[in-house]
Amino acid sequence: MNQPRYKRIVLKLSGEALAGQQGFGIDGDMIASIAEQVREVVEMNVQVAIVVGGGNIWRGISGSAKGIDRATSDYMGMLATVMNALALQDGLEKIGVPTRVQTSIEMQQVAEPYIRRRAIRHLEKGRVVIFAAGTGNPYFSTDTTAALRAAEIEAEVILMAKNKVDGVYSADPRVDARAKKFDRLTYMDVLNMGLGVMDSTASSLCMDNNIPLIVFSITEKGNIKRVVLGEKIGTIVKGE
Secondary structure (H helix, E strand, O other), X not given: OOOOOOOEEEEEEOHHHHXXXXXXXXXXXXHHHHHHHHHHHHOOOOEXXXXXXXXXXXXXXXXXXXXXXXXHHHHHHHHHHHHHHHHHHHHHHHOOOOEEEEEOOOOOOOOEEXXXXXXXXXXXXXXXXXXXXXXXXXXXOHHHHHHHHHHHHOOOEEEEEEOOXXXXXXXXXXXXXXXXXXXXXXXXXXXXXXXXXXXXXXXXHHHHOOOOEEEEEOOOOOHHHHHHOOOOOOEEEEOX
């Protein structure tokens, strides 16, 4: 298994993954670790797009619960994802990986606006494209962004990197010792069982467009490469 199984992937990184063990903010060591793992995949001529969350800085739903208008809070969360994207871009370019950040909210001083055809062209030229600012709309999560961008750029798979679990479980394994890990699931299983893999909008979008999802741990170095090579780690979610 030394040939990549996928040619074009979307890597979904939660904000918490970028926070590392500290749980908040941006951990430089974690950025460096993720960047190195991404470089391993790029060197296999795999086209990599990344969608980043912002929960390590600001989470829209939490802000709304504190009395901030939901739409305003969501826009604040989108700006948090831009900060994460720029940090990740810096980490990648320090080790020689050409990178472009594209945002759904225009801010041309720091990043390109999201343009589908331009994003695909960057990928074809071997550049890593980081999608920031979600979909540009409130009430939509970055999970939905990952599903939407994967469909738009015709990615073969979404790799959902987690920093606290190594797959999908029937319950939180950090709380419930009886939690069962799943090796394979369908999107209908995820929806019917209410599993916290991704929100229902994102799950439906992946199911409708037949985009498989692999949930795995980002904390073990080399895992992104292992998934791309087809090793059976984590949990794979597919259509029927």
